[in-house]
Structure formats: C-alpha cells, structure tokens
Amino acid sequence: EPEVTQTPSHQVTQMGQEVILRCVPISNHLYFYWYRQILGQKVEFLVSFYNNEISEKSEIFDDQFSVERPDGSNFTLKIRSTKLEDSAMYFCASKTRDRDKFFGPGTRLTVL
Amino acid sequence: QKEVEQNSGPLSVPEGAIASLNCTYSDRGSQSFFWYRQYSGKSPELIMSIYSNGDKEDGRFTAQLNKASQYVSLLIRDSQPSDSATYLCAVSSGGYQKVTFGTGTKLQVIP
Numbered sequence: 001e002p003e004v005t006q007t008p009s010h011q012v013t014q015m016g017q018e019v020i021l022r023c024v025p026i027s028n029h030l031y032f033y034w035y036r037q038i039l040g041q042k043v044e045f046l047v048s049f050y051n052n053e054i055s056e057k058s059e060i061f062d063d064q065f066s067v068e069r070p071d072g073s074n075f076t077l078k079i080r081s082t083k084l085e086d087s088a089m090y091f092c093a094s095k096t097r098d099r100d101k102f103f104g105p106g107t108r109l110t111v112l
Numbered sequence: 113q114k115e116v117e118q119n120s121g122p123l124s125v126p127e128g129a130i131a132s133l134n135c136t137y138s139d140r141g142s143q144s145f146f147w148y149r150q151y152s153g154k155s156p157e158l159i160m161s162i163y164s165n166g167d168k169e170d171g172r173f174t175a176q177l178n179k180a181s182q183y184v185s186l187l188i189r190d191s192q193p194s195d196s197a198t199y200l201c202a203v204s205s206g207g208y209q210k211v212t213f214g215t216g217t218k219l220q221v222i223p
Contacts, residue, residue: 033210043213045211048209056209056210089155091156100158101158101211102158103155103156105154106155
C-alpha cells in the first residue's frame, strides 16, 4: 500500500535557525497538508495546499512558515526562524478528492 | 471556534470487553467524521470514517453518528491489549477541507 513519507524523522536545531521538513505524498494525491502536535496536546492544522497554492491556513501558520512543492513529488514546510515553541511533531498528509486523508510518520522537531 | 470534545480518559477495559469512546462537535456544518488511532510517538492512523447518520461497522469497530445531537462514537468489540492507544475523534466540512481533531481518549485494555 502506498504511504506518505517524511524526512528527517528527527530534526534538532538551534533557536533562530531555519529548518525545512520534507514530505513525499502518495503519488496520485492532489491535496497536501501539514499538521503539528506539540507533546501532550492535540493535532493542529497548519496549512492545506492544492493546485500549487495554499488553499487554507491556520492562525499558527504565520510569516515564519512557508510551504512549497518544488517538483512533482516533494512537499516541504519551511520555518524561517525557529522558536522554542515550534518544538513539536510535524505531520504531512495527502488525499485525493474522494479518499480519506493519509498521514506520514512525522518529523520530530526539537528547538534548543 | 470549531471544537471537538473528548474525554481524555484513561478508559480502562478488560480484554474481550467492549470499549465505548465518545465525541461531540460544535460545528453543525461538519460533514465528515473520523476516528484515528494514535500510538505514543506515532502518527494518526485512520480507523473509521462516517458521513451519514447511523452506524457503520468494520470488523471489530463500529462508528455511530448522530448529527442532530452532534455526537460521534466508536465501539470496539472484543478489545485486545494491542488496541491500547489514544483514539482521536476528528471532523471536517468535507471534501479537501482541513480536519479538526479532539484531544483524544486514552484507552487501556487490561489483559
């Protein structure tokens, strides 16, 4: 069964540094998402992406965040200047119009 | 603010019993309803989706939806220790819209 993949599995960075989290969605999926989960808290929506543009974003997704689909397979989340409170699990997800959403295994981001 | 409410638990049930998990949601425009299972440190794994009032069964799992009461439930029959996890209720306005998650209910199945 096809899967969403994410790299790296764990990223450690210093506060103020830029990080890029990478995702490879399932190949025939058209809608892409980033969610995050701070330890012990609920899964929160960050952004959705369709047809090479952001379709919706949450209040969390401020100017420090950006997404990109640089080629036909990758979907990236960039955090420009990380803060301590950005430490979380970041999940990528993808879906087709009529199918349920599939989540990747996540990237654990630790900001020191 | 669209909210999804769940009892955080833990809900403890003996092996072989029925586990009953409940969820309420605030947005009457919600069209799609999901139950995800999440093991510690892992990503959410879709167990059931339900879109219309009534029951939907898949193996040992039954999802129940009551839109009038804005209530979703998940029954797990013949609970196994491997079912021990956090169960996330999630709702969406449908299509490609974002999913709003509850905080999850931790289930412990006691051997």
